[in-house]
Amino acid sequence: MFSLNLIKTFPISVLLAILPAGPLSATDYYVATSGNNQNPGTQNQPFRTVARGINAARQPGDTVLIRAGIYPQIRTLNLANPGTEGRFITLKAFENEEVIIDGSNLPEDATLIAVLAHHIRIQGLTVRNSQNIGISIWGPGTRVHAVEVSGNRVHHCQNSGIYAGFNRLSDPVRDLLIADNIISECSLMNEGGQYNQWSFGAGAGLSRKVTIINNTVSHCYGEGIGLYLSNKGTIEGNTVHDNFSVNIYLDNTTNTRVSRNLVYSTEDQRFYRFNHPASGIQIANENYQGFNNPSSHNVITNNILIGNYIAISSGSYQRGGGLKHTLIANNTAWGSIGPLLHIDADTRHYKSRISNNIFKQTGKIPLTDIQGSTTQIEFSNNLWHGGVPQQSARSTSDLQADPQLINGGSFNPEAYQLSESSPARNAGMILPEVELDFNGKPRNNRINLGAW
Template sequence: MVWKKKKSLSISLYFFLGLIVSLLLFQPMNKSTQLNQSIRIEAEDYLSGNQGITYYDSSIGNYGQAYRQDWVDLEKTTDAGGGYNVGWIDSGEWLTYDLQVPVDGTYEIVARVASPKDDNHNFGISVNGKELDRLNFNSTGGWQSWQNVRGKKINLTAGNHKLRLDMYSSLFNINYLELIPVTSPATEGNKDIRIEAEDYQTFSDLTSGNIGQAYRQDDVDLEKTSDAGGGYNVGWIDSGEWLTYDLEVPESGVYKLVTRIASDYNIDHGIKFSLDGKSIDQINFQDTNGWQSWQDVAGKEIYLTEGSHQLRLDAVSSGFNINYIDFEYVSPHQANNPPKPIDNLPQPVENPPTPIENPPLPVENPPSLEGATYYLAPYGNDSNDGSLENPFFSLEKVSSIAKPGDVIYLRGGEYKYTTPQWLSAQGTEEARITFMSAPGETAILDGSYISDHISVKDIVGITGKYLDFKNLEVTNSKRHGISGWGASHVRLINNYLHHNQHSGAWFGYQDLTTSTGIVFDGNLVEYNDLVSQYDAPAGHPGALVTMGASNSTFVNNIVRKNYGEGIISVLTKGSYIANNQISDNVSVNLYLDNTSDVIAEKNLIYNTGDTRFHVVGRAASGIQVANEKYDFYFNLSNQEGGFKIVNNIIADNAYGFFYGSYDQGGGLRDSLIANNTFYHADNTLLFISKDTGHQNTTFANNIFIQEPDDKLLSFEGSSGINWSNNGWVGGNPGAATGANDVITNNPVLIAPNLDNISGFGLQNNSPFLGKGLSNFGIAEDYFGTARDGSIDLGAIQNS
């Protein structure tokens, strides 16, 4: 979504909720001195990606359940400055980071670590694949008793590098790594001074929270810049805001003031500068034709004396960005006519509001900056005005007045609603309405208090459109946690849905198109479907469900340990299901029934053997599909057919792939099942019911690996299913045999292990290398590696 950043001249509060997660965070320090400042790498900001590619963690899931939702174990730290630390560290784990070095020089390594264990803890630090140091330490006295451990002095060149931490021992925590400059030869002899706008010392900002959610966590609005040299800029500037900086002048002389600015806001802009309390200049400028279209605006030549000073910037208009301020050395002589002071500078605002720390995780397509901001709190009252000081209590109340672009912050704590919260608010594509936990807090919507006499007991029921729900905890519902009947363009992002009687979230309608554009992104969904916990007659409702819907998206979710099915897409068109971890759900992990134009790719689908989530003595099926008619559901059917299941890893399920004809049949139609790795099944690895409806469906480039004592497949044959270029281990494929198949007893995988998914890849002497067809348009493998040469079988391309 292309968005235009704009602030009005009022003091309304606008929030850009897109947390652009910076992979390299610098400690907020003044950069006006000539030597490069310290580089701080927060341990929690490792490169995003996949297990075994950008990080490796030996345990499944984030034990600390904080900040990110992959396998690296993170928790909030009590160390000075707050934030998060990496914990539960085991030997053999590793993390990678982007390292941006602005200036050539020598840097001393300092790591911030903690551990109560009196062991010889050690880890290695590599840059661009070369290990430069190993740090060693013993007990610090506690898991949150932090100490600095100093390492070697290393030489680094300016530019972008890859840094890696390798854990050579266990049972310690890391908060951050700091590279402290010892020398910076590139700046020697240069008298010019640059002050990065983001490295202020004090400030006054009229909006609460960092709208850009980058670099620092106070109220100043920062974002990454695309200007040459990278870094960050101050944005969302309002008239009356100000910033101060420490200015270290290396030599007395005349310096020319030059400011790097950008704006897409067509009004007159102005910035006043003062030094040690005296005004020295004011620059004025127009828009530059873009928020990241940067221009230099030259100011006056100013005489500066050697030593320490304080510089202050005052915004006298709104709607522009600042990247940096340069003082370019001109001469050692004082100007004959120094500038006259500008009087009547605005005074600082006393006691600015305390910022809410620790902003939440990122969300794509942020809401418009044109809306209002409301607050809810467990202690709120619907007769209040919804301000931070006088918050509302109910979601229903704020939904009744919310307009496009509004942001609703739920303060932390437990919301004891006694009736379901029905939301009919309607945003727009350009200006969504956002409901989210206040940054650094967790709002818990608890359904325990909803009356048993109400027929529909969902905690949140949605009929509106273009709504976002983010960073909320939804639990103990007596039905669904969140439901949407006819809702459209609703996004559930980074929520924790657990211990609900039926689904964590369910969306649909009585046709295939009204409920459209539903997105589930980055949610942790576990211990739902409690109604089926003891084989109750309710069947097996799903954890995340769309039923009667179009263009739904399920990405980056962890759906595990639910007492019903995992992700369900039934009677749907255009679902996209990717990069999810689906495990230990009762009956079926991923279920597709009456679907068309559905893509399921790059999912990890498995069982751990946890018998709490077995049904009739067995674990769940990995992927199960069907095409039956739903007489009980408005007589709906979706006879178009057609799905793609590609690049998935399906391991240790009761069935790897299961097609059931059930009562109505319908067959596998117009579908592609390709480049998947099906690995071990307790019952049958590949099961396809006999059905006269099979037509135009292809199985190709897959790997089927079954243990010798278990059944490889159950398939009687059909002229409507095409087989070719599959790899088979553990039996004869019989009727599923196709052209150019590879049948072997030794697939020569790397080391299949759910703790290291790359182990499902092929070694250099595997018989499955280069045996695949290239005519299915599958451009990448499970990890995103390009399939641009010979095509390997299975989900992982060797090279």
């Protein structure tokens, strides 16, 4: 070691030379099908493989820009180098070029892209033919957080399209954004009714603060979008249709908002379970050995649900638990194959509200299937049409009338706006949780029933 006196005698220029360097500047690395992995990875001399680009991107702020083409993989692409706040490590397509990451040649059960670190972005890629998960975000929250997966097209995966999770509730994967992706033909392991393993088109388990917004999720042989053993999630602005069993599923999930989603079935029977389409939005508590996070304090508002099996459902199978501190408000449910609202009998319902909704049935199916006592569920200001709801679902503030929607029955959300003469106009109660409508516009204390 240098002595203090010796250091004092050094010239300033020498001292500056031995001081720690500041943060390295971020670098853009390029990958192209015409490249070579011996190149420096510049735009004019790109790498050949995506794996080589990921390996080079080691400093916070580095970006891997992939030029157009098909990039077959024989092993999982692991993003293990972390970024920092404001300096993400990014894997993305170059200027909206079509970049296809293909997993057809992966080993059996291999995931295609795995995020194993924090402050990572994946943008604008087509991810297809994974032998397991398309894009996986896996690990403890202390290591895996602040991950953004946006603007990708993910399809034909044996397991989930985009999935996040870990195996400890004490350190859940956290602070994730899954936005503006198109996800389809996933959970193929269950195709043909094999039911090997339930999975999501997009979802997370043992997670906290997962935001799933503005995605389109369809034609998956598992749930469309789901959270389980999760807390403080957001599922908002998505279009979810023709998935298997349930389109949007909250399982052992707390403090989560499900809002402004368009959820429907086109009657594509490839995705029927038990000879009927998926339910729209469902809350339940399945059994997970060693884990306990019963669903409560969830808010389901401003959704439009069309032609599902059951529009909104609470299930008491397996662990049960009932609706606890749950708000179901200002949703528009149209024409289900089964009842529009289903609530299993459960003695543990507690301080829940179902208000300001429009329930319009179009066939001869009952409006409701409510079992057991609902003394801990407050019903108010709902509009019912196409039948008579059960006594346990009625209130003196209800309307039983045609809601007079602009063009109900289509899959265009605009068609579910209220006509000028609709009795649902200004017929709702003010709820702080529904200040905005389906389009995200303020309601300004003039509360219509339904999502608009």
